[in-house]
Amino acid sequence: MLPGLIAGDYRFDEAHLDLDFLCQRAGAAFIESAALGLDTAAKALLLADGQRREYDLLSINTGSRPDLSGIAGTKTFGIGVKPVEGFLREWERIRGEAARRRLRIAVVGGGAAGVELVLAMERGLGRGARADFHLVTDTPEILPAHPPAVRRILTRALEQAGIALHCGRAVVAARPGELRWDNGGILRVEEVVWALAASPPAWISKSGLATDTRGFVAVNSQLRSLSHPDVFAAGDTATILHAPRPKAGVYAVRQGPVLAQNLRAALEGRRLASHVPQRRALSLLNTGNHRAVASYGPLALEGAWVWRWKDWIDRRFMARYRAD
Numbered sequence: 001m002l003p004g005l006i007a008g009d010y011r012f013d014e015a016h017l018d019l020d021f022l023c024q025r026a027g028a029a030f031i032e033s034a035a036l037g038l039d040t041a042a043k044a045l046l047l048a049d050g051q052r053r054e055y056d057l058l059s060i061n062t063g064s065r066p067d068l069s070g071i072a073g074t075k076t077f078g079i080g081v082k083p084v085e086g087f088l089r090e091w092e093r094i095r096g097e098a099a100r101r102r103l104r105i106a107v108v109g110g111g112a113a114g115v116e117l118v119l120a121m122e123r124g125l126g127r128g129a130r131a132d133f134h135l136v137t138d139t140p141e142i143l144p145a146h147p148p149a150v151r152r153i154l155t156r157a158l159e160q161a162g163i164a165l166h167c168g169r170a171v172v173a174a175r176p177g178e179l180r181w182d183n184g185g186i187l188r189v190e191e192v193v194w195a196l197a198a199s200p201p202a203w204i205s206k207s208g209l210a211t212d213t214r215g216f217v218a219v220n221s222q223l224r225s226l227s228h229p230d231v232f233a234a235g236d237t238a239t240i241l242h243a244p245r246p247k248a249g250v251y252a253v254r255q256g257p258v259l260a261q262n263l264r265a266a267l268e269g270r271r272l273a274s275h276v277p278q279r280r281a282l283s284l285l286n287t288g289n290h291r292a293v294a295s296y297g298p299l300a301l302e303g304a305w306v307w308r309w310k311d312w313i314d315r316r317f318m319a320r321y322r323a324d
């Protein structure tokens, strides 16, 4: 729902869940802090507020971040699309800025997140605000993981929205006001949003947990760490080593119920369930104009009805976790 929130299709409360309420309902203590480190020997989690929380079982579900490792200067220029709360704060600032002067804004990353995001930003800028948008990606075309028909539809949507597309351009460096490509070319922009491939949080690589080659927690089909049986992980943070899948929410949400079941089973000494991730997943890509594209294997379907279908799926999911 994030692109829909940016585009103005959803209010903040429609696209967010109340974790405090959910924890109360589940009889769990809610601690609003960031995990910064893990001491697996002492079985303790280190938190940003200085707390050290010991655990019997730990489940890590902290998602992913855009992979900025190949780009110099990202600390001085640009915003990652995740963490989402930081991005939303910056987006409000950008909208305010664009109401005062015409901005050039680049989104870097031509996967589903980057394409949806730039379309949503263009539409959600607000009345009176002005900006020229650029989408930059290092692949020859956008959406390399999707079929040609989906690429064509989204390329057309970008053209219609007046978004400049720069394919085959690997950004290697950033500094305030400019992006530098690997061939030495420069794109001058006032704002940049990083929507690159997912990478794991840095603290996980220092934890000593077994990981895949990219540093995501390596788990078995029970979502249990391959090196530390008292640690579980699911969602973007984890890779089921024998059945890796793209980092997408559709896989994460299906792991949730198995994770819950297995945490209980592990505590009670019962048999753990196995999770078999689906081979391929349906992607519903928001084209930013109350239309969407369904991408499944080689198939592509587009229309206003696809957006209504996506909206219905997303709202139904959120409703399951709401107080009202």
Ligand SMILES: Cc1cc2nc3c(=O)[nH]c(=O)nc-3n(C[C@H](O)[C@H](O)[C@H](O)COP(=O)(O)OP(=O)(O)OC[C@H]3O[C@@H](n4cnc5c(N)ncnc54)[C@H](O)[C@@H]3O)c2cc1C
Pocket: 001, 002, 003, 033, 034, 035, 036, 061, 062, 063, 064, 081, 082, 083, 112, 113, 114, 116, 117, 201, 234, 235, 236, 237, 247, 248, 249, 250, 251, 252, 284
């Ligand atoms: C623009 C965009 C559009 C997308 N659209 C789709 C889509 O249509 N379909 C789809 O399947 N996927 C989509 N994705 C991918 C999807 O967002 C992720 O795959 C999904 O959110 C992963 O779920 P998760 O629970 O593992 O992590 P997240 O949803 O990222 O949740 C992680 C949570 O952990 C918290 N957290 C992070 N670090 C810490 C820490 N150190 N300590 C404590 N808490 C922490 C975060 O605040 C967050 O609440 C999209 C992604 C983007 C960026």
